[in-house]
Amino acid sequence: MQFFFKMTKLKKSLFLALLTIGVAMASCSDGDDESSKTIEQTGGTQTTQTVFADETTLNNGIKFTATEAWTATITEVATTKAAAGRVDWVELSAYSGGAGEFTLTMTLQPNLTGQSRKAEIRIVCGDTTIVIVIEQKGTKEDGTTPESPDGPDVSTDKLITKIDIDNYTHIGEFDGTDIVDFTYDDQKRLTKMVITKEDETSEGEKITTVSTIVFTYDNDKVSYEQTDVEDGVTSPYKPTGSITLDENGRAVSGTGRDYEYKDKVEEYTFTYSLEYNADGYLERSVRVEDADSEEERLTWSNGNLVSVWWGDGYGTSNPDAIDRAQYGSVLNKTNLDLNWIIALNSEGFDFATGDTNSMFPMLGYTGKRSTNMVEKIIAWTGAPKETFKYVYITNDDAFPVSITEYYNVAMPNEQTDWVKDNIYRVTYNK
Structure with missing residues (x-):
């Protein structure tokens, strides 16, 4: 991570330095000025998305525009007193990138646990962060739980x-x-x-x-x-x-x-x-x-x-x-x-x-x-x-x-x- 930073000449220099710091902070802030954000959601991306237990993709993905390098992480949202763990049931099509327009697709594994689960996706660009929460229900749309598939029928004759x-x-x-x-x-x-x-x-x-x-x-x-x-x-x-x-x-x-x-x-x-x-x-x-x-x-x-x-x-x-x-x-x-x-x-x-x-x-x-x-x-x-x-x-x-x-x-x-x-x-x- 790189950090950039006596009317007398001394007072004038101090004023210019403070002005420079203020501009730099404003460019990375996550305030109300939309033009200062380094990353913004686009295409109507919802911050909370829900799917059923047997659904493995989200149609529209996560769309955003970044003005500089970004990284994405996924963490489990703890639903009990147990600590949140690593997420192995959600995958992103990319976890980092540079400036530009992006659409991240998500691949989910079917939920065979019978319990709903949530994951939080954080995409960080400079000092701006967007957060997407994915919830996968514990049941299918008809209220049943998906069954674990049988293993493949491995060939014993075709060698x-x-x-x-x-x-x-x-x-x-x-x-x-x-x-x-x-x-x-x-x-x-x-x-x-x-x-x-x-x-x-x-x-x-x-x-x-x-x-x-x-x-x-x-x-x-x-x-x-x-x-x-x-x-x-x-x-x-x-x-x-x-x-x-x-x-x-x-x-x-x-x-x-x-x-x-x-x-x-x-x-x-x-x-x-x-x-x-x-x-x-x-x-x-x-x-x-x-x-x-x-x-x-x-x-x-x-x-x-x-x-x-x-x-x-x-x-x-x-x-x-x-x-x-x-x-x-x-x-x-x-x-x-x-x-x-x-x-x-x-x-x-x-x-x-x-x-x-x-x-x-x-x-x-x-x-x-x-x-x-x-x-x-x-x-x-x-x-x-x-x-x-x-x-x-x-x-x-x-x-x-x-x-x-x-x-x-x-x-x-x-x-x-x-x-x-x-x-x-x-x-x-x-």
């Missing part, structure tokens, strides 16, 4: 056998194709993934790297080991992962080994534990690496993983580091959970299940999966920012056959600028 990944540069130019092949045993368990990549050096030399990940199953344990071969030379560094399952077939603890490639290769190992809620969804993970312990807290709504808290942020406007996911109508029913290996692409989601390679959630060992496929990721990068979005093409059976990933190259305070990042082309055994 993913191959994914071709078309890569693009930061300016959207095609940059080669990676290939991932999948092999299964007679129990339709994944036993091997082979990832083939071709890179080009600055001298134009082609380098092919083949990474083979082998999975083993032993009663209440599942493990994997990765072997990399670069231009025919096998790497001595082999990332590994292993989990222990409970009586419900869910991972409750795990270990792993991986490497950091800096000036020299550094090996590190880690352990983690996983906890589930009464509905069978993963709600907490704790990862320990050396003497450091990192906690992640996952929030689910309407059968989908909508956010992960992964640390403290900074300041009053960004007190928590929270990555968020928004979902569309495409069902998440492929035999491998593609959300985890394609769409849940941010630092918070990477560490949410303990192993950043996400092999075990892909296999379905971390509790119930999300009902739908992710459409957008809003990652915390010092402030919330729309980071990735996904566009799906499905076949006649509603299985994804193409997933296009777009990356937002804009800075947090700029308008979104989507650039094609990857296209995933999915092949099935039938």
